[in-house]
Amino acid sequence: MDDRSVDLSASPAMLAAGLCNNAHLSADGSFMGDSTEIALLAGAVKAGVPLIDYTRTEEIPFSSERRMMSVVVGGGDSPMLLAKGAPERIMEVSTRVLEAGDEVPLDDERRRRIEAATTDLASQGYRVLALAMGPAPTGDGEAIEANLTFVGLAGISDPPREGVEDSIQACRDAGIRVVMITGDAKPTAAAIAAEVGLGGDAMSGRELDALSNEELSEVVGRINVFARAEPRHKVLILEALQQAGQVVVMTGDGVNDAPALKAADVGIAMGIRGTEVARDAADMVLLDDSFPTIVAAVEEGRRIFANIKKFVNYLLIGNFAEVLVILIAEAFGYLPVTAVQILWINLITDSGPAVALGVDPAHSGLMHEPPQRGRLIGRSMLALLAGIGSVKAAVILCTFASGLVLFDLKTAQTMTFTAFVVQEYLRLAIIRYQERTSLFVNRWLTVSVSASLLLQLGILYGPAQEWFGVTALGLGPWGIILAGLVIAFGLAIVVTNMVVARFGRP
Numbered sequence: 001m002d003d004r005s006v007d008l009s010a011s012p013a014m015l016a017a018g019l020c021n022n023a024h025l026s027a028d029g030s031f032m033g034d035s036t037e038i039a040l041l042a043g044a045v046k047a048g049v050p051l052i053d054y055t056r057t058e059e060i061p062f063s064s065e066r067r068m069m070s071v072v073v074g075g076g077d078s079p080m081l082l083a084k085g086a087p088e089r090i091m092e093v094s095t096r097v098l099e100a101g102d103e104v105p106l107d108d109e110r111r112r113r114i115e116a117a118t119t120d121l122a123s124q125g126y127r128v129l130a131l132a133m134g135p136a137p138t139g140d141g142e143a144i145e146a147n148l149t150f151v152g153l154a155g156i157s158d159p160p161r162e163g164v165e166d167s168i169q170a171c172r173d174a175g176i177r178v179v180m181i182t183g184d185a186k187p188t189a190a191a192i193a194a195e196v197g198l199g200g201d202a203m204s205g206r207e208l209d210a211l212s213n214e215e216l217s218e219v220v221g222r223i224n225v226f227a228r229a230e231p232r233h234k235v236l237i238l239e240a241l242q243q244a245g246q247v248v249v250m251t252g253d254g255v256n257d258a259p260a261l262k263a264a265d266v267g268i269a270m271g272i273r274g275t276e277v278a279r280d281a282a283d284m285v286l287l288d289d290s291f292p293t294i295v296a297a298v299e300e301g302r303r304i305f306a307n308i309k310k311f312v313n314y315l316l317i318g319n320f321a322e323v324l325v326i327l328i329a330e331a332f333g334y335l336p337v338t339a340v341q342i343l344w345i346n347l348i349t350d351s352g353p354a355v356a357l358g359v360d361p362a363h364s365g366l367m368h369e370p371p372q373r374g375r376l377i378g379r380s381m382l383a384l385l386a387g388i389g390s391v392k393a394a395v396i397l398c399t400f401a402s403g404l405v406l407f408d409l410k411t412a413q414t415m416t417f418t419a420f421v422v423q424e425y426l427r428l429a430i431i432r433y434q435e436r437t438s439l440f441v442n443r444w445l446t447v448s449v450s451a452s453l454l455l456q457l458g459i460l461y462g463p464a465q466e467w468f469g470v471t472a473l474g475l476g477p478w479g480i481i482l483a484g485l486v487i488a489f490g491l492a493i494v495v496t497n498m499v500v501a502r503f504g505r506p
Contacts, residue, residue: 011047012098013152016131018044018051020071020082034273036127039156040084060145064183064230064256068093070145072136079136083148086185086228087118090130094150103149117153122187125195126155165196167295174298175370177246181226181234189227198224205229208236216240231256238263247371251286251294252278268294303362305372310357310431312376313506315350317389318424324393325416329400334409336400336416338469345417348455349424352448357428360442363435369505380499380506387495388430392423395488402480414460414470415477421456422485425449430492434505 017040023033025045031038044051054075062069068085083090091114097106104110114130121128132148171178180198182189190202202225211219220240226233234250238260241248250257250264253274258281261267269282272289279285286293322345329336337345399419403412428449432439440446458464461472473481499506 011049012133012149013131013154014044014047014049015054016082016084016133016151017041017154018049019054019056019073020069020084020131035158036129036156039158040129040154043154067183068145074136081134081136081144081148083132083134083145084129084154087114087128087130087153090132090148090150091115093145094132094148095146096148097150098152106150114150114153118185119187121153121155122185123191124155125157125159125188125191127158127184127188129154129156160192160196161290161292163290163292167292168197170295170367171298174302174367176298177224179220179224179226179237179241181229181237183229184227186227189225193225200224202227205233208233217244220244231260234260235263249294252282253289254278257281299362299367302366302369303360306362306366307358307360309376309381309506310360311354313381313384314354314357314424314427314431316377316381316385317392317427318349319346320385320389321392321396321423322420324389325396325400325420328393328397334400334404335413336397337413337420340468341413341417341470344459344468345420345424348452349421352452353425353428353445356442356445356448357431359444363437365436378503378506380503383499383503384496384506387499388427388492391488391491391495392426395484395491396420396423399480399484403477406480407477410469410471411473411477414473415481417468417470418456418460418473419481419484421452422481423488425453426485426489426492429489430496433493434496434500 021033021037021041021044023031023037023041025041026032031042033041054073056071056073057079058072060066060070062085066085067089068083070081070083072079072081083093091106091111094106096103097110097114098104118128118130130150131152131154132150134148168178178198180189180193182192184192186202186204193199193202201223203219203223205226205228208216208219208226208229216236217240220237221244226237229237231254234252234257238248238250242265247265249266249268250260251268251270252258252261253270255275255277257269258277261269261278261281261283264283266284267282268284268286269278270289271279271285271287274282274285274289322342325336326342396416396419400412400416403415407415428445429439432441459468460470465471
């Protein structure tokens with residue numbers, strides 16, 4: 001050894017892994033810190049490296065630009081510099097390599113062997129870091145990270161969490177594209193992507209830098225895996241996707257991720273390993289750092305939005321039919337329902353059942369529908385409003401006319417009053433038909449509809465008849481009401497199928 005000698009009494013690679021590290025062992029014996037650094041520290045501890053014999057005196061922290069971290073430690077034969085980082089970066093600052101305990105020149109042949117070993121580990125899905133060491137520096141800054149001795153590679157297995165592959169498939173079924181942007185090497189990124197079902201080609205940050213704006217737009221439209229990416233590449237990819245008209249959700253955890261989180265349509269910061277800067281820049285914080293939780297949140301958001309649309313759909317169609325019936329009947333000089341009856345209809349149909357729709361569970365096909373841009377009333381909704389509203393109005397007008405012809409005005413008004421109530425619940429049956437779900441999937445809706453019908457019967461056959469100006473209905477009037485219900489249901493099914501075929505689901 002010459003004057004460049006360093007303390008090699010411990011395993012050099014394990015020494016660098018354990019000391020060039022900001023993870024630590026807590027009092028209860030658990031490891032705390034970044035998951036990658038925890039893996040390196042755990043390996044050093046298991047190897048029996050005497051870490052407590054060394055004291056750190058200086059640190060040059062990791063940065064995405066430098067892609068390496070260095071520390072100066074004392075405690076051995078002499079102070080030394082230890083470094084870890086991306087293999088290609090560590091080889092740039094290394095001039096020697098440790099072989100069988102001796103330092104030998106890092107020539108082209110040895111570089112090729114290290115590169116081959118790195119590629120082999122990365123292609124198996126390992127996160128690969130290189131380790132190096134050298135004598136204590138005499139200068140400061142990046143200039144001291146030179147003429148190091150390459151001492152080894154660390155392959156860290158970081159398998160995807162359980163459920164990630166299924167969640168990515170769920171996104172694909174829902175029309176959501178998942179893009180992976182990582183600082184890992186290209187072979188590592190490609191291997192992990194294949195494991196979780198992303199597949200396809202991978203592109204590095206350097207390759208992105210060489211693209212024109214037109215080429216970038218084409219690339220981000222088809223490439224799902226970006227490796228060795230810096231924070232600025234995240235922003236570059238984000239902006240290209242937004243310019244293509246995409247709504248982009250970006251996740252991140254580091255300080256440098258803040259610009260991308262801020263610029264995204266929805267920025268999601270990691271709650272466990274995320275920095276405070278990332279959390280402040282994000283729109284949402286993911287408390288468990290789990291990708292399946294994001295997918296679950298998407299499904300819950302879709303469920304809520306679908307229920308809001310059902311609520312609006314139900315109320316608009318029912319009220320549209322009411323207005324049509326009253327206007328047309330008034331045009332012929334008749335009052336089909338009284339003011340108090342209208343108030344009662346709105347009370348029992350627009351309160352409990354409508355509110356209960358808001359807690360409907362997600363139907364089975366919800367995550368197989370394409371994303372929607374947040375329009376509550378689109379062409380499908382307007383077509384259903386006009387079509388089904390007109391059908392209901394026509395059937396109820398026929399019910400009122402039948403009551404006038406066969407019975408008397410009070411009976412005709414009572415029939416119309418009751419038809420309005422039961423026809424409102426017809427709309428709920430049509431909604432269930434659209435979703436291909438059971439009528440009784442929502443117990444709160446079942447309870448509210450049952451209670452409303454019982455209250456309606458109580459008015460028809462109880463002491464409140466005089467208050468509401470109704471009369472008890474016999475079998476004849478009920479037969480007309482139920483016949484109208486069946487006819488309206490059949491016509492509503494036809495209208496619904498036509499609207500869905502023409503404009504899609506509302």
